[in-house]
Amino acid sequence: MKEIYLDNNATTKVDEAVFEEMKPYFCELYGNPSSMHYFGGQVQSKTTEARKRVADLLGASPDEIIFTACGTESDNTAIRSALEVLPDRRHIITSRVEHPAVLTQCRNLTAKGYRVTEIGVDSAGRLDMDEYKKAIDDDTAIVSFMWANNETGVIFPVEEAAAIAKANGAQFHTDAVQAVGKIPINMAASKIDMLSLSGHKLHAPKGIGALYVRKGTPFRPLMVGGHQEKSRRAGTENAAAIIALGKACQLAGEFMEAENTTVKAKCERLEKALLAAIPHARVNGGGADRLPNTTSIAFEFVEGEAILLLLSELGICASSGSACTSGSLEPSHVLRAMGVPFTCAHGSIRFSLSRYSTDSEIDAVIKELPPIIARLRQMSPFGREFLK
Amino acid sequence: MWDYTPKVKDHFLNPRNVGDIPDADAVGEVGSLACGDALKLYLKLDDNKEKIVDAKFQTFGCASAIASSSALTEMVKGKTLDEALAVSNQDIAEFLGGLPEEKMHCSVMGQEALEVAIFKYRGLEVPDHDAEHDHGHAYPDYEGTLVCKCFGITDTFLKKVIADNHLTTSEQVTNFTKAGGACGSCIPKIKELIAEVLGQAKEAAAKPKLSNLKKMQLVQEVLERDIRPMLRADGGDLELIDIDGDHVQIAFRKACAGCASSGNTAKFVEMKLRELVYDGLRVQEV
Numbered sequence: 001m002k003e004i005y006l007d008n009n010a011t012t013k014v015d016e017a018v019f020e021e022m023k024p025y026f027c028e029l030y031g032n033p034s035s036m037h038y039f040g041g042q043v044q045s046k047t048t049e050a051r052k053r054v055a056d057l058l059g060a061s062p063d064e065i066i067f068t069a070c071g072t073e074s075d076n077t078a079i080r081s082a083l084e085v086l087p088d089r090r091h092i093i094t095s096r097v098e099h100p101a102v103l104t105q106c107r108n109l110t111a112k113g114y115r116v117t118e119i120g121v122d123s124a125g126r127l128d129m130d131e132y133k134k135a136i137d138d139d140t141a142i143v144s145f146m147w148a149n150n151e152t153g154v155i156f157p158v159e160e161a162a163a164i165a166k167a168n169g170a171q172f173h174t175d176a177v178q179a180v181g182k183i184p185i186n187m188a189a190s191k192i193d194m195l196s197l198s199g200h201k202l203h204a205p206k207g208i209g210a211l212y213v214r215k216g217t218p219f220r221p222l223m224v225g226g227h228q229e230k231s232r233r234a235g236t237e238n239a240a241a242i243i244a245l246g247k248a249c250q251l252a253g254e255f256m257e258a259e260n261t262t263v264k265a266k267c268e269r270l271e272k273a274l275l276a277a278i279p280h281a282r283v284n285g286g287g288a289d290r291l292p293n294t295t296s297i298a299f300e301f302v303e304g305e306a307i308l309l310l311l312s313e314l315g316i317c318a319s320s321g322s323a324c325t326s327g328s329l330e331p332s333h334v335l336r337a338m339g340v341p342f343t344c345a346h347g348s349i350r351f352s353l354s355r356y357s358t359d360s361e362i363d364a365v366i367k368e369l370p371p372i373i374a375r376l377r378q379m380s381p382f383g384r385e386f387l388k
Numbered sequence: 389m390w391d392y393t394p395k396v397k398d399h400f401l402n403p404r405n406v407g408d409i410p411d412a413d414a415v416g417e418v419g420s421l422a423c424g425d426a427l428k429l430y431l432k433l434d435d436n437k438e439k440i441v442d443a444k445f446q447t448f449g450c451a452s453a454i455a456s457s458s459a460l461t462e463m464v465k466g467k468t469l470d471e472a473l474a475v476s477n478q479d480i481a482e483f484l485g486g487l488p489e490e491k492m493h494c495s496v497m498g499q500e501a502l503e504v505a506i507f508k509y510r511g512l513e514v515p516d517h518d519a520e521h522d523h524g525h526a527y528p529d530y531e532g533t534l535v536c537k538c539f540g541i542t543d544t545f546l547k548k549v550i551a552d553n554h555l556t557t558s559e560q561v562t563n564f565t566k567a568g569g570a571c572g573s574c575i576p577k578i579k580e581l582i583a584e585v586l587g588q589a590k591e592a593a594a595k596p597k598l599s600n601l602k603k604m605q606l607v608q609e610v611l612e613r614d615i616r617p618m619l620r621a622d623g624g625d626l627e628l629i630d631i632d633g634d635h636v637q638i639a640f641r642k643a644c645a646g647c648a649s650s651g652n653t654a655k656f657v658e659m660k661l662r663e664l665v666y667d668g669l670r671v672q673e674v
Contacts, residue, residue: 306450330569331424382426
């Protein structure tokens, strides 16, 4: 069974060209980029090139890029750093729909005496900017809003939010793990202080991430030890993965237009066809500006895990905001923050495409999903009258 | 991905007895859309109104909820109402070759629907309950003080599940009943309930020792009444070979003999005997 992989917001295939690029740096060119000899030096020249490639995708300068192990590390580093460099400020602002990498860390900080405000969203998943403007004050050390939501793809107005943070003397961080490589980003014309990204969301391997820190932004490292990353992130560089991330960012730049034309068209076609074929379905975040590759659709009267497993039997890989898939008992915090009724939240399915997604894969989902929903609805005690 | 057994997968992908029985004698409904799972169970009795001749279900829920419902309908067919009432959530899980602990609440939901159906049929009054949250307090036996507000679960119901399944941690209680799984504010209360039940269990364990004769009688009784019918339903059986002190020697027969999971079955037999006869019993397969 060939997989039909439409779960690219969870992770992506490593691009063959990316894999080729990193391959020599395991068994042959295994030097330490910090070494003085030629053998390490040839690795260093490649990691320098990678840093430039990452910076180019972001419209940043290479020395604003710090390599980390993952998006979560980047998020943790940014928030901790802001609190350390602004020790007199004890207030953190974030949103209710952040990834746990941000949200859990903020909530844990309340135990250390920090005040945390989680800004809400409307029913389309849009950030409540008025609530944000009211919440921010001269005690706010850091504002952290995601650029785009992983579950719904809804895009937040981070530039506008950053300007407000700066006007109040706070640092602004954005978790851009889902945005980088999917929509154009230009840090040269931005007020954002820090930005997190993750390699495995854009066809680089797992275990590599980066944190952008604007030149001149006061910063304290989370990991201390050696002088790597200009003492901003100690620990021997994961050279092969850094080189891979550089290549992946270069390719993401090249495919940016395709992402926002052909990938977007496939995603829209999928969404429209499913809504047309399946009654009592609605798009989560349908009224908002969204990523080109993501659609989250709620199917009433059925439960997400059952849908996913029946799709999985056919090789189709997607994801769900349902409670049962995560091991928790409540539907996703994102859908609940949006006020999506529980009746819909339990049956929400997310499809996330990539440049590898084909028209025939989209056709397969359009063909297979409607009977699956019909079958589960036939089994469900709810909505039978509705659906007659 | 959940590590579902082949039997769970089979009952999810090919559920038995889906649908309704228009002239059902007994109908039991638990759960809701808000809870994330719900089950409506229909039972049809024979002309003497003794035996269950048909059972059907409608389920909203995950794979293990659908599989548990399917298993339940298969298990109760052919049983008398009293025999059906003896089906526990462990029996449902066991029938499916086990469920991930986080999914045990699905088996509890099945057992609950069965009890609701039979209680209602017998004319025991079922009070109007909160339409959104109705796990655990859908019938009079389980009236009590509300503990988990998020899922609407009472102390009486929790104590029953804690005792029946020998639960010792609040995480287990959440996995089995969902209680404490949303806002978490009732977890301290759940811990108190566990302590209370464990206290009672200790007292029970401290009961005077059974005489050897009484022990043998009870073991035989439990095997005949609670265990062999279940094995037979799956085409298997067992034979009691000897009882030597606390060691109960059994031999598996028919489909159970040479079955790859007979070790699990032996453990299950031991669990049942310990629960119903005496905590110190050990089962040996010979």
